[in-house]
Amino acid sequence: MKFVLLIFNVQSNTNIGQLIRTANAFGAEEICVIGRKKFSTYGNQKTASTTKFRHFFQIDEAFEYYGQAGYDFVGVEITEQAKSINKMRFERDTLFIMGNEGDGIHENILKRCHYCVYIPQYGTGASINVNTACGIIFNVYTKDREECNAIQGFKFKRPTH
Numbered sequence: 001m002k003f004v005l006l007i008f009n010v011q012s013n014t015n016i017g018q019l020i021r022t023a024n025a026f027g028a029e030e031i032c033v034i035g036r037k038k039f040s041t042y043g044n045q046k047t048a049s050t051t052k053f054r055h056f057f058q059i060d061e062a063f064e065y066y067g068q069a070g071y072d073f074v075g076v077e078i079t080e081q082a083k084s085i086n087k088m089r090f091e092r093d094t095l096f097i098m099g100n101e102g103d104g105i106h107e108n109i110l111k112r113c114h115y116c117v118y119i120p121q122y123g124t125g126a127s128i129n130v131n132t133a134c135g136i137i138f139n140v141y142t143k144d145r146e147e148c149n150a151i152q153g154f155k156f157k158r159p160t161h
Helices: 013-025 059-068 131-143
Strands: 003-007 029-035 054-055 072-076 094-098 113-118
Touching: 003 054, 003 059, 003 131, 013 029, 029 059, 054 059, 054 131, 059 072, 072 131, 094 131
Parallel strands: 003 029, 003 094, 029 054, 072 094, 072 113
Antiparallel strands: none
């Protein structure tokens, strides 16, 4: 199974760079960026150069492209209809949509998702950082994969492919 990270309306350059690093670490097929073609990759720790990017000016273009490719559209958003990520078993290629740090994902985009997932929280905060959420979601999505990069010392050995 493959997954794609769709970044829509994320404002912080640091968050964008960290999202790139996290998506790369979990083996995202690619990262789809909507809107601005130029964006900062600050904080990506050199993973932007080995990550595949796809760009669309409008989100409708992304929905058409990935819909034709057979991806499930999954919003990562706190809604009353969302499913707990802890109870999910993914079975198809999935496009994960991460929204704006403050406003989340627009209602008109949520309506186009096959479903939404949320991360259960137990503290006093209303939500968690977009990159932290991304890491949790991707960890659950990839948890059944058996292969991963080899460990070398206190880091993962970089693959040569």
